[in-house]
Amino acid sequence: MLSEKSTATVRATLPAVGAAIGDITELFYGKLFAAHPELIRDLFNRGNQNAGLQKQALAGSIAAFATHLVEHPDVRPDVMLNRIAHKHASLGVTREQYPIVHQHLFEAIAEILGEAVTPEVAEAWDEVYWLMANALITIEERLYAEQQVLAGDVWRDWTVAARVEETADCTTFHLTLADGSPAPGFKPGQYVSVQVELPDGARQIRQYSLSSAPGSPVRSITVKRVHGPAASGPDGEVSNHLHAEVRTGDTLRISAPYGDLVLRDSAAPVILASAGIGCTPMLSMLEHLADTAHTAPVTVLHADRSPADHALRTDHRALTGKLPDASAHFWYEADAEPGDHAGRLDLTAVPVPPGTQAYLCGPLPFMRAAREQLIAKGVAPADIAYEVFGPDLWLASA
Structure with a gap:
């Protein structure tokens, strides 16, 4: 005080x-x-x-x-x-x-x-x-x-067990601890920091959400490549380094998992709303809900440029299908397929059960629009949590 x-x-x-x-x-x-x-x-x-x-x-x-x-x-x-x-x-x-x-x-x-x-x-x-x-x-x-670490001592070496090209711009790196020890636990929705050494000697750090569930035998991060003028500057230097240089068998220096956007341990209905690469923490949450046999309604919402740009699209649908009361709604600005929606996120026709807890991840304009629509459909503001990739300008300006 x-x-x-x-x-x-x-x-x-x-x-x-x-x-x-x-x-x-x-x-x-x-x-x-x-x-x-x-x-x-x-x-x-x-x-x-x-x-x-x-x-x-x-x-x-x-x-x-x-x-x-x-x-x-x-x-x-x-x-x-x-x-x-x-x-x-x-x-x-x-x-x-x-x-x-x-x-x-x-x-x-x-x-x-x-x-x-x-x-x-x-x-x-x-x-x-x-x-x-x-x-x-x-x-x-x-x-x-x-996390049972000394203050600041969060870094460990991890081995890339596999590398999967999800889309033209998104790659998943499946990881195991280099010393063979069990991976530390984490909560669905959390992220890790990845530190890489760049050609100029800098050891730059970026955060990536864990796209696997806590129960998975390996840890996974899905990284989107940065294009345009930013790709050759500091904005894209780590993601493009990971895409261009890191292969199966390589070692990455990765932090313990952190992040306050985590799935609550609750029997309430759940909405997982994402746009673009914001799907990654939602996939972790969705897989955890499937692994724990969540019985309340789960509504998966995702917006992207096109189906071809939608990283982990197959997993998004497959994990939704494992739940007893779940539905997936995808919006695409181009090339929407039968059963999907054309354009941007629109919840007009999407049922939202009372007591729903919602989780959002994506660009700020997307999350603002999703939050407004969810509140209009009766979701309590306190029950809407979100994650921002990068500095949280939304929270700081609230």
Whole structure:
């Protein structure tokens, strides 16, 4: 809880800080990477930095956290904190890195806001930072303990047991631990981080959802290749490296599984809605539901460019068919086949049972549209969970 003195100061200065937060985070990252170039080389996603997405997410999360402290002083924003903490844990972030961030962030605040940063203002925002940082540290260390690893020591070597070309742009890598030991458990919907060494020596990290179920003997990730101008830049450097360079028998460095979008242990009806490569965590959930003989209705929704672009399409249908009360609805912008829908997701004719729990994954515009339609059909907002590939701009801007 923010102290009364700091609450008043933060409330008074929040408009000014909020208006300048974009400039502050821009300067912060410049200072951070100048002092610690190894962070942009081996920890931060160069693609997100290049596109400005990480700056937007950091700016949004700081502003959202401070606003929450002022407007809801007795309630901690655990949804936002948990999402950030899971991502940090998958990267191996440790408590020792938070003072480094603090130093360069507050240097940026002082430089951007100038004389407006009085000792009282600095003290209040320092309290905001450490309330957020210490909350994240606590959650992250709990996540490490749950995986039975030392803080930050999340990496292990995995062998590519098989490689399957799902579509022209999507490849599945089936993985087993290189030392032959049993794979660690995970929850349906979680992801792992994959670290690869690129030609310039950088060890870049990206997150990929596990597309297999916890009960599967191997772990699987399905990776979509990036095309266009981004393919030759930092946006596509890891996915294209995996497609071009990694073959059966090769070794990949992969983190323990994390992620807060997980299938609840419930007998409620379920909707699994995805678009594009967002189908991967939904496949894990769907396979788990089939493995555990889920009896309540399950509705599978997926939107894609065409059937040929729909990764794991055969698995999507086959796993749906294993459930006693399940249906699959696919929408394609082109080449829709008999039984499928043409165009974009439209739930007008899709029945939604009372008490449904919905899970979404895909581009933000898709998830916003799906959420609006689900709420209109009676699904409670609290029962709609989602996953974003990359920085969570939706949560940070909420």
